[in-house]
Amino acid sequence: MLHELNPFRPGAGVRPPELVGRxxxxxxxxxxxxxxxxxxxxxxxxxxxxxxxxxxxxxxxxxxxxxxxxxxxxxxxxxxxxxxxxxxxxxxxxxxxxxxxxxxxxxxxxxxxxxxxxxxxxxxxxxxxxxxxxxxxxxxxxxxxxxxxxxxxxxxxxxxxxxxxxxxxxxxxxxxxxxxxxxxxxxxxxxxxxxxxxxxxxxxxxxxxxxxxxxxxxxxxxxxxxxxxxVGALTHDSAIEALEKPARELGARFTRDALEEIVRESQGYPFFLQTYGKAVWDITPDRNIDLDVAVAGIAEGNADLDQGFFPARWDRTTPAERQYLRAIVDVGGSTASTAAVADHLGVAAASVSPARQSLIEKGIIYAERRGYVSFTVPNMDRFILRQPDTDS
Ligand SMILES: Nc1ncnc2c1ncn2[C@@H]1O[C@H](COP(=O)(O)OP(=O)(O)O)[C@@H](O)[C@H]1O
Ligand SMILES: [Mg+2]
CATH class of the missing domain: 3.40.50.300 (P-loop containing nucleotide triphosphate hydrolases)
Structure with missing residues (x-):
């Protein structure tokens, strides 16, 4: 297997091998x-x-x-x-x-x-x-x-x-x-x-x-x-194509169950697809990517995401901001009402609005509806749950 030819490219603004679904x-x-x-x-x-x-x-x-x-x-x-x-x-x-x-x-x-x-x-x-x-x-x-x-x-x-x-x-x-x-x-x-x-x-x-x-x-x-x-997650078929086509062009192939497993785990999010695709390619012993390789690659990919994609945001937060983010996860998962967050933290809404504002400026959360905040990155809530709480 030619590892140097790895076609998958996770990275902000990096052109994917196949621009599907757009x-x-x-x-x-x-x-x-x-x-x-x-x-x-x-x-x-x-x-x-x-x-x-x-x-x-x-x-x-x-x-x-x-x-x-x-x-x-x-x-x-x-x-x-x-x-x-x-x-x-x-x-x-x-x-x-x-x-x-x-x-x-x-x-x-x-x-x-x-x-x-x-x-x-x-x-x-x-x-x-x-x-x-x-x-x-x-x-x-x-x-x-x-x-x-x-x-x-x-x-x-x-x-x-x-x-x-x-x-x-x-x-x-x-x-x-x-x-x-x-x-x-x-x-x-x-x-x-x-x-x-x-x-x-x-x-x-x-x-x-x-x-x-x-x-x-x-x-x-x-x-x-x-x-x-x-624009959001790719449809199931587009996500399959995003993996399959670049591989095929280089003479490699995924088994059907391998493809399904990667697509399921990625939820169709392009960045995750590229990350898993790259990890799988890096570890596969030959041109046939089967379920075992896919599962191992996904684990590698998740480790990469926990080193890069998620901490790129998390590491730029203050302890007070992290408490705010944890409260979002506790009350709502990936979206929460700002009133419920303040309530959960046991403070008046006004006293946490600087943390909220600064998290918005840092691009970590956004206010799509009045009175609600959501994470800007898919699965950020799950990442936060994996982080030890050392701030409280
Ligand atoms: N249509 C697509 N199909 C497959 N991969 C894609 C597609 N669009 C983007 N990607 C990959 O997703 C990642 C994120 O792309 P990017 O344009 O930086 O996203 P955003 O600007 O929305 O944060 C990159 O690694 C890119 O190669
Ligand atoms: Mg961008």
């Missing part, structure tokens, strides 16, 4: 491209789900597809905390600058391109203090108000014509979108809304935690301009 999102973006060619814009796309389900990988795939179709793109990851807003504006400003450089080479509508590039320069300067040298001075009246929503709308309005005449569009890809500050989020939603009404070729494609579903519901009229897709 055709609806891929098709939707292909349709976006096709409609955009005939100057029609039906809005952007928001993908939400827990950690480890494959949002980043899917976003990267969609990004690659639209770049191949000739779109101009900006891609960045939002960050939590007080440094987040500045970092996001820097990424946006730099991304727009790169987009401007690409557009400067457009061959159609040269005068319009010049105007657009001058707006690009002014936007990059205003939003991020980035000075561009594209042979055109920054506009002194467009995208220079310092109000992100106004400036972004003017930018998109001025880019629309040249993009369309060059069979292109502008897409902004935002990962970890739940961490975007309210101003920038509102600006992106509002400008998507405006672009859809005006059929400007502009698209926001975002991914993040399930909190986004609530955020979008609260943004009402704007959220109509987005397709909202939940």
């Amino acid at each position: 055709q609806p999102e891929i098709d939707l973006v292909d349709l976006m491209v096709a409609k955009s060619r005939v100057k029609r814009n039906d809005g952007g796309l928001i993908i939400y789900g827990l950690r480890g389900v494959g949002k980043t990988v899917l976003l990267n795939e969609l990004h690659r597809n639209v770049e191949r179709a000739g779109w101009v793109t900006i891609q960045f990851e939002a960050r939590p905390g007080s440094a987040g807003p500045i970092a996001a504006r820097q990424s946006l400003g730099r991304g727009v600058a790169m987009a401007g450089r690409r557009m400067a080479r457009f061959r159609s509508a040269v005068e319009d391109v010049k105007t657009a590039v001058s707006t690009v320069s002014s936007f990059a300067l205003t939003i991020a203090g980035v000075s561009l040298n594209l042979g055109v001075a920054p506009s002194d009246h467009r995208a220079n108000s310092g109000l992100i929503e106004v400036d972004l709308e003017e930018l998109v309005a001025d880019l629309a014509g040249p993009l369309q005449k060059n069979q292109s569009a502008l897409a902004i890809f935002v990962d970890e979108m739940q961490d975007l500050d309210a101003d920038l989020l509102t600006a992106l939603l509002a400008v998507q809304h405006k672009a859809t009404q005006s059929d400007w070729p502009f698209y926001v494609i975002g991914a993040g935690l399930p909190t986004l579903r609530r955020t979008m519901a609260e943004a009402r009229s704007y959220s109509e301009r987005f397709a909202l897709h939940e």
Whole structure:
């Protein structure tokens, strides 16, 4: 068995050997491209789900597809905390600058391109203090108000014509979108809304935690301009394919019961599938992966998860936060009402809200519904139960 050829790849944002079960999102973006060619814009796309389900990988795939179709793109990851807003504006400003450089080479509508590039320069300067040298001075009246929503709308309005005449569009890809500050989020939603009404070729494609579903519901009229897709565990058949196909391509095969055992244990979660797949491949003595190997591999995989995937979050918590997490498990498992958690800890809700807030900022829990918190990682509750309680 060629262990070096191990096709399975657990890791944040690491492309799997076979991207299964994501055709609806891929098709939707292909349709976006096709409609955009005939100057029609039906809005952007928001993908939400827990950690480890494959949002980043899917976003990267969609990004690659639209770049191949000739779109101009900006891609960045939002960050939590007080440094987040500045970092996001820097990424946006730099991304727009790169987009401007690409557009400067457009061959159609040269005068319009010049105007657009001058707006690009002014936007990059205003939003991020980035000075561009594209042979055109920054506009002194467009995208220079310092109000992100106004400036972004003017930018998109001025880019629309040249993009369309060059069979292109502008897409902004935002990962970890739940961490975007309210101003920038509102600006992106509002400008998507405006672009859809005006059929400007502009698209926001975002991914993040399930909190986004609530955020979008609260943004009402704007959220109509987005397709909202939940990505989660793979279906049984897709999970089987995620294991079987890469193995087959390398001349190895799983027995049916081995496949079923791995899929059952993973519950279809992509990160777990990759972890078990990798562990099984590492220990199998030959090209035939049977149930015994699968069971042993799953044990190895679980040990790896307990060393990496779970502690990546748990190890960053304070004793008070760990008590809060244990209380969630005690009262609810993977989801609990915040009132019940406080009650269980025997304190007033207000006194534990700093711990809750900080756990949300650390990306360990999220508040999908008002008054409830859930773990962002599948099976975190089971991991916590395995940890010795040394804090109380
Ligand atoms: N559709 C898929 N099929 C199989 N494995 C996948 C799929 N999507 C993602 N993965 C794997 O799952 C893991 C987590 O992917 P990632 O995109 O980082 O998830 P998220 O961004 O949702 O936390 C990676 O190891 C990746 O290779
Ligand atoms: Mg991710």
